[in-house]
Amino acid sequence: MEDWKTNRSVFWTLATPGTFWLVLFFLVPLAFLFVLSFSDKAIIDGQMSINDYDYFTGISNYLRSLNSDIISIFMRTIWWSFLATLACLLIAYPIAFGICFAPEKWRPLLLMLIVLPFWINLLIRTYALIAVLRTQGVINSALGFAGLGPFEILGTSFAVIFGLVYVYMPFMVLPLYATIERLDKSFLEASLDLGGTQFQTFRNITLPLTMPGIVTGVVLVFIPCLGTFLTSELLGGTSSWMIGNVIQNQFGPANDWPFGSALSLLLMYATFGVLALRSLLQRNSKGVDV
Amino acid sequence: MAELLKPGQGPLDYGKRRWLQAVFAVTLFVLYLPIFVLIAYSFNVQNRSGVWKGFTLENYAKAWNNSDLMSALLNSLTIAFISTIFATIIGAMIAVLLWRFRFPGKPAYEGAMALPIVIPEICMGVAMLLFYARTGMMTGMTHLSWPFNLGTIIIAHIAFCFPFVAVVVRSRLVGFNRQLEEASKDLGASEWQTFTRILIPYMMPGLIAGALLAFTLSLDDFVITFFTSGPETVTFPVKIYSMVKTGVKFEVNAASTILILITVVATVIAMKFQAPEQSGH
Numbered sequence: 005m006e007d008w009k010t011n012r013s014v015f016w017t018l019a020t021p022g023t024f025w026l027v028l029f030f031l032v033p034l035a036f037l038f039v040l041s042f043s044d045k046a047i048i049d050g051q052m053s054i055n056d057y058d059y060f061t062g063i064s065n066y067l068r069s070l071n072s073d074i075i076s077i078f079m080r081t082i083w084w085s086f087l088a089t090l091a092c093l094l095i096a097y098p099i100a101f102g103i104c105f106a107p108e109k110w111r112p113l114l115l116m117l118i119v120l121p122f123w124i125n126l127l128i129r130t131y132a133l134i135a136v137l138r139t140q141g142v143i144n145s146a147l148g149f150a151g152l153g154p155f156e157i158l159g160t161s162f163a164v165i166f167g168l169v170y171v172y173m174p175f176m177v178l179p180l181y182a183t184i185e186r187l188d189k190s191f192l193e194a195s196l197d198l199g200g201t202q203f204q205t206f207r208n209i210t211l212p213l214t215m216p217g218i219v220t221g222v223v224l225v226f227i228p229c230l231g232t233f234l235t236s237e238l239l240g241g242t243s244s245w246m247i248g249n250v251i252q253n254q255f256g257p258a259n260d261w262p263f264g265s266a267l268s269l270l271l272m273y274a275t276f277g278v279l280a281l282r283s284l285l286q287r288n289s290k291g292v293d294v
Numbered sequence: 295m296a297e298l299l300k301p302g303q304g305p306l307d308y309g310k311r312r313w314l315q316a317v318f319a320v321t322l323f324v325l326y327l328p329i330f331v332l333i334a335y336s337f338n339v340q341n342r343s344g345v346w347k348g349f350t351l352e353n354y355a356k357a358w359n360n361s362d363l364m365s366a367l368l369n370s371l372t373i374a375f376i377s378t379i380f381a382t383i384i385g386a387m388i389a390v391l392l393w394r395f396r397f398p399g400k401p402a403y404e405g406a407m408a409l410p411i412v413i414p415e416i417c418m419g420v421a422m423l424l425f426y427a428r429t430g431m432m433t434g435m436t437h438l439s440w441p442f443n444l445g446t447i448i449i450a451h452i453a454f455c456f457p458f459v460a461v462v463v464r465s466r467l468v469g470f471n472r473q474l475e476e477a478s479k480d481l482g483a484s485e486w487q488t489f490t491r492i493l494i495p496y497m498m499p500g501l502i503a504g505a506l507l508a509f510t511l512s513l514d515d516f517v518i519t520f521f522t523s524g525p526e527t528v529t530f531p532v533k534i535y536s537m538v539k540t541g542v543k544f545e546v547n548a549a550s551t552i553l554i555l556i557t558v559v560a561t562v563i564a565m566k567f568q569a570p571e572q573s574g575h
Contacts, residue, residue, distance in 0.1 A: 005393075005394065005395065005396050006394065006395060006396065007395070007396050007397075008395045008396065008397035011485075014394075014485055015391070015395055015397070017387075018387045018388070018390055018391040018394075018395075019387075019388075019391050021383070021384045021387060022384045022385070022387055022388040022391070022407075022456060022460070025384055025452060025453060025456065026406060026407065026410075026453070026457075029422070029425075029449050029450065029452070029453040030409065030410055030418070030421075030453045030454075031406070031409075032425065033418075033421035033422050033424060033425035034417075034421050036421065036424045036425050036428060037417070037420065037421040037424055040424060095317070095321055098313075098314055098317045098318075099317060099318055099321055101314065102311075102314040102315065102317070102318050103318075112565075114318075116562075116565060117322060118321070118322070118325070120558065120561065121325050121326065121329060123510050123514065123557050123558070123560075123561040124329065124514075124553075124554050124557055124558070125513065125514050125516065125531060125550075125553060125554075125557065126514060126515075126516050126517075126531075127516045127531045127534055127535060127538075128332070128531075128534070128550045128553065128554065129328070129329070131332070131534065131538050131546070131550065132328035132329050132331065132332040132550075133328050134538070135328065135331055135332060135335060136327060136328045136331055142327070142331055170324070170325070170328075173321075173325070227412065227414065228414065228415075230414060231414025231415060231416045231417065233416055233517065234516060234517065238538065248414075248416045251416055251420060252416065255420050255423060255521070261424065264420060265420070265424070268416065268417045268420050268421070269417075271414055271416070271417060272413055272414065272417050275412065275413060275414055275417075279412060
């Protein structure tokens with residue numbers, strides 16, 4: 005690697021477009037969001053203005069988010085994200101494990117089968133779920149043949165969590181696959197040879213060594229779950245709003261952008277908190293790095 | 295001892311465990327069922343209750359003749375195409391920059407480059423909406439003629455796509471033998487000649503994989519597009535969103551099926567290009 009001073013013209017040519025784009029069309033908009041979160045709508049002639057603001061009026065927007073409704077939506081978002089992440093982990097671990105121990109020529113195909121749906125448009129996948137879950141949908145028709153149902157699935161919290169698992173599962177499979185693949189199988193053989201049971205081997209050898217993959221997978225699923233708005237909007241009802249829906253509402257129908265900005269920043273801080281926790285866990289673990 | 299075990303019963307033959315295979319099969323079934331139902335219903339005769347009424351291609355004809363839907367699809371493809379070109383060029387330059395140079399503040403710079411990848415889409419969406427609204431770009435750009443009225447969406451798509459391209463291209467560059475570059479310069483090639491004749495051919499698989507990734511990311515995106523599209527510019531996901539909210543229409547299934555086909559083909563090609571790179575390490 006050479007020092008940037010050895011070839012300044014090349015350095016600046018390469019650096020300028022990307023830096024310019026990132027600063028102007030990403031960091032500056034975030035700064036706008038930050039400023040607006042400390043602002044209020046301007047009062048002109050005793051009337052609240054629609055789109056003029058008084059900047060830097062204080063932290064009133066943040067105080068408003070301490071409202072019990074907002075707190076309970078935040079709690080629900082975290083709880084549902086947690087449940088969806090846990091379900092993803094419990095399903096994805098055996099899948100990643102199975103792919104890693106499948107015959108070598110099958111592995112890329114099996115992995116691709118799991119990951120392929122992830123590339124299909126999020127909206128289309130969610131729309132596809134509606135057709136399966138709705139009252140006259142495929143699941144209820146199948147249950148109908150068995151003489152059960154029909155059940156109202158759409159609009160429930162189950163539908164939203166199911167949707168989250170459905171949409172974000174590949175994010176969990178990939179990092180798990182990457183760590184289990186690189187796991188030194190002779191450790192497992194040694195443990196089994198020395199009389200460890202399958203369960204002991206899993207708990208004492210496999211699990212600790214694949215912990216970094218688990219942590220990465222959990223982070224990759226948990227973060228987008230926190231920011232969900234489409235899945236809860238289409239599969240849940242108004243009673244299953246997550247924080248993303250509140251933010252969308254503030255920037256849409258409710259037209260209270262300063263409050264929406266404060267909520268978005270809180271969501272971003274929560275994301276950074278999760279990432280910080282991840283690097284802390286990663287530093288302490290001694291397993292296979294992802 | 296091991297020879298006495300039947301195949302599939304070895305302690306490490308997890309791939310042959312029935313329960314693992316069952317979990318795998320059930321998961322695949324659940325993953326693909328909704329998609330296949332969607333595709334199957336695109337051939338269904340239109341009816342209110344949404345039960346199977348018979349095979350038809352009418353929905354495809356309807357989708358084709360629905361000018362709103364088609365212009366939305368054309369918009370989405372145009373956005374993806376233009377964003378991909380810019381994101382690939384910018385992302386590749388950043389990848390070369392980070393691969394080649396040491397400079398003060400590099401970890402912070404890399405962290406900032408990773409931000410668009412990690413922050414929730416909705417945060418980026420509302421930030422861009424706010425930015426466009428306050429700078430007047432939203433009203434300014436959406437009144438331009440096609441395709442410039444898509445500018446707000448394209449700018450946002452480039453911003454979240456190019457860091458992904460940079461990651462992909464950089465992982466390709468890791469395997470590059472720097473002596474090739476030195477040899478080229480020793481033999482009298484200029485910086486530009488070395489770049490175009492040595493580095494770019496080496497980067498090519500990474501560039502193609504990165505470009506296809508950017509293309510699918512752009513085509514895939516709903517949230518950021520939703521917030522950055524003006525009142526009159528409708529993209530495919532936004533159009534479907536409004537159609538979904540008004541009830542089941544099988545022409546949506548038909549159009550979705552076409553989009554799924556495009557995405558799957560692009561993804562399979564991208565994976566083909568990425569495969570040799572992974573085995574090269």
